[in-house]
Amino acid sequence: AGLTITLFQPFRDFEGLPEPQRSRAFDRAERKFDVMQELGTDLMLVCSSVSPVSLGGIDRAAMDFHELGERAAKRGLRVGYEALAWGRHVNDHRDAWEIVRRTAHPNIGLVLDSFHTLARRIELGSIRSIPADKIFIVQLADAPLIEMDLLYWSRHFRNMPGEGDLPVRQFMQAVAATGYDGYLSLEIFNDQFRGGSAKAISVDGRRSLVWLMDQVRREEPALDVAIPPMPDRIWVGGVEFIEFAADRQDAGQLGSLLRMLGFVEAGRHVSKDVTLYRQSEINIVINTERQGFAHSSFVVHGTSAYAMGLK
Template sequence: MRRSIATVSLSGTLRQKLEAVAAAGFDGVELFEPDFTHFPGMAGALGRMAADLGLTIDLFQPFRDFEAMPPGLFARSLDRAERKFDLMQAMGAPLMLCCSNTSPLSVDEPELAAEQLHALAERAARRGLRVGFEALAWGRHTARYGQAWDIVRRADHPALGLILDSFHTLSLRDDPAAIADIPGDKIFFLQMADAPLLSMDVLQWARHHRVFPGQGDFDVVGFYEQVLLAGYSGPLSLEIFNDMFRETPNRRTAVDAMRSLLYLESQVRQRLATRAAAARPDARAADVLQVRELAEPPAAPEFAGVAFIEFAADEATAPGLGMQLRQLGFRRAGRHRSKAASLYRQGDIAVIVNAEPASFARSRFELHGPSVCALGLRTPQPQAAQDRAVALRSQRHRSPLGPGEVEVPAIVSPGGNLMHFVDERLGPDGLFAADFVPDEDDDTAPDAGLRRVDHIALGLSLEQYDTWTLFTRAVLGLSLAESQELADPFGLVRSRAAADVARSLRLVLNASLSSRTLTARTVGRRGDGGVHHIAFASDDIFDSVARLRAQGVAFLPISPNYYDDLPTRFDIEPALLARMREAGVLFDRSADGDFLHIYTRAAADEGLFYEVVQRIDFYDGYGAANSAARMAAQAQAQT
C-alpha cells in the first residue's frame, strides 16, 4: 500500500512539509503547484530532495481550465501543458491532475472535451507521462465523477484516466456505488477527504473545511470501498484544504494524516471481510483483500469505565488538591509505595495526586500547574489497546516501576497527557492494592454519594479539536455525536461527545471559537488544553448536593429566571421544581429520560471545575441545553 498526501494539506515551507511527510511514514506527495512556484530551487533539485527523504512525487496538480474550450484558448493551453510537462519530467512526477473546467468560456460539449483531453494525453504520452481528469464539485459542466468518466471513456487514450476525490462526490451527495463498475486501471489516482456536514457554498466548503478521514461526517469508508472494488491499485492519498491545518505545526498534522489513512484502511478491511464472508455474488471483496495490503491494527478496545484520574502537583500544591478532594467526599485511601503520590477514593472513583519530583506528572505540572496529567481506562485487553494505539501512530509510554508494582500499558495522548489501559481483571482494587500502602488512620471526610465518573470534558485548542476527534474515533473506537456550538457570553464553544457502546467511557471535546471564553482561558493556561471538568454520577443528586454544601463545596449560582422559565419548556412537578431551585440543580429532558446536574465554581487559578449528575431512565446526553446557563453563571461569578 502506497500512501501519499498533498503538500497543500500542511503548513510550512515546501522543504518543511516534505520533512514532516517523510517523518510520518508517507511514501509520496502530491505537489501543489503554488508550493513549487515559491520553492527556491529548480524542479530537478526538488526531485532529488524528495528522493533523499525517501519520497516520490506522485502527482503534479492542478492543471486548470483546459477541456471544451474554443480553438485559440485550447492551443494556448496545450502550450501551457508542455511547460508543466517539462517540470514534471525534471522532478520525476509521472502524473498530472487536470480538473474540470470552471471557465465561463468553456462549452457543454462532452465530445469536444474528450477530443481535447485525448490531445493532451497524447502530448503527455510522448514524454512517458499520464494525465488524470477530475470532476470538481463546482465544475461548470462536469461536476460528478460519472460525467468525468464518460469523457475519459470517450477520449479512449491509455495515458488518460480518472482521478477520484471523495470530497467532490460526497459533498454533492452523489452515490459512489457506480465507481465499482469503472475499470480499476482507468482510475489513475485517489484523493480522500472528509468534512463536517455544513450548509454552505460547495466551493467555500471545499477550500476551508475539509478534514482528514475520521474527523468529519462523510461516509469515506463506503467511498473507498467502492474504489477498491473497482480494482484500483494506485496510491491512497489525502488532499485537505483547511484553514486550521495551515496554522498547525506540520509534524502534528502529518501524524494525524497518517493515522487517518491507517484507520480508513482498517475500516474498509472490515467491510470487505464482511462482504467476502457473506459470499455475495461478486467475489471482488475477497479478491481485494488478497491483493491489497490494508492496515490491520488490533481491534478497537472495549472499556469498563474510568479506573483512575491522576493530577500533577508538587509538594506545595498537593495538600490543597487533597483538601479539595476531601471536600468532595473523597477519603485518602493510600500512599504510593515508591512515589510521592496519594490515592483518594469514593464509590468506584479513584483519584491520584502525584507530586513525585522526577515523574512524568511533575513535568506536566511544571508546564501547566496543578492539572489532570493522566487517565486510567479499564479494559479487558490492555496490551491490545496499547498495540492498537501504537499501530495508529500514538507514542508508547512506560513508567518506572518499584518492587511488586503493576505494569500498566500506556500511551501519550494528543496534547501530551498519558492514557493508561488498566486490566479489568484486576478488579476495582487490584491495581491500588499492589501500588499503594493503605492509609489505615485516614480520615473523617464524609462520603458525598458520588459513585462513578460519568464523563470527562476536555478543553482544547481549535487545532487540537480535530486531532482529538480522530483519536477518540480511531484509537479508542468511540462513537461521536453530532458537533454542537454552545453560547458562552464571550463567544461560541464547539462541543462534541464521544462514548463507547456501553457508555462506560464518555469524553466531551470542547474548543472555543473565541479567545475570551472560559474554555479558551483554560486552554491558554495549558497549552493545547486538557481536562476542563470532571462529572461524577450520583444516585440521588439532592442528597449529594446537601452533603457537599455541608462540607464547604461552593456551587455555581444559577439565576432564578432559569427556574421560572423551566415550566414553560417542560412538564415538571412543582415539588421537583422547588427542590431544584433550592439546590441550584439544572434540568434537561429527552425522549429517553431526564437529567439533573450541578456545577462547582471554577478555581480561579486552575479553571478546572466539577459536575455532579444524575441520569434518570435512559437519558444519554450531557445537558447541552443548559450550557448557556452554566457559562453565563461562570462569567458572572468571575466579575
C-alpha cells in the same frame, strides 16, 4: 531520502475553453510538464473547470484531453481528471469518467476524491464498474455534515477518514471492488492542520488509513485489501480517569481544590511525580513530571486536563 512525489496538482481551468484561452491552456500545461520533469514526477491532476468562459460538452472535453494525452505521452507523463464538486460543467465523477472513457488515451485517467463525490451524495455503485487501470490516484477526506457553500466546506472542514460524518468506508469499498491497488492520498484541508505538528498529523493520517481499510475488509471480506491483520475491536465502557498536567505549585492548589470537593489522595506512583485523587468511582490524576508528554502539554497549555484513561 525515500520520498516520492506521487502527484503534481492542481492544474485548473483546462477543458472546454474557446480560443484564444484554449491555446493558452495548452501552453500552461507544457510549462507544468517542464516542472514535473524537473521534480521527477509523472502524474498531474487536472480538476474540472470553473472558468466562466468554459464551454460544456462531453465530446469537446474529451477532444481537449486527447490532445493533452498526446503531449503528455511524448514526455512519459500521465494526466488524471478530477470532478470538483463545484465544477462549472463537470461536478460528478460519472461525467469525469465518461470524458476519460471517450478520450480513449492510455495517458489520461481518472482521479477519485471522496469529498467531491460524497459532498454531492453521488451514488457509489457507479465506481465499481470503472476499470482499475483507469483510476490513476484516489484522494480521501472525511468531513462533518454541515450545510454550507461546498467550496468553503471543502477548504476549511475536511478531516481524516473516520473523524467526520461522510460514508468514506462505503466509498472506499466501491474503489476496492474495482481492484485498484495504487496510492491513497489524504487531501485534508482545515485550519487546525495548517498550524499543527507535521509528525502528529502524519501519524494520525496513517492510523486513519489503516483503520479505514480494516473497516473495508471487515465489511466485504472478499475484497483484496493489503493491510496487516488487525485485532478484534474493543468497546469503550467508560472513563477510568482524567489526568492533569501541572507544575508542583499548581498541583498543590489543584489538590486542595479536589479535597474541598470531596476527593481524597488515594496513592502516588512509586517512581514518578504522579498523584491519584479519588471520590467514589471518579479518579483524577495530577502529573508533575518534568519530562515527557505531560510536561510538554504543561509548557504549551499550562495546567490543564491533557489525557484520559478509558475502560
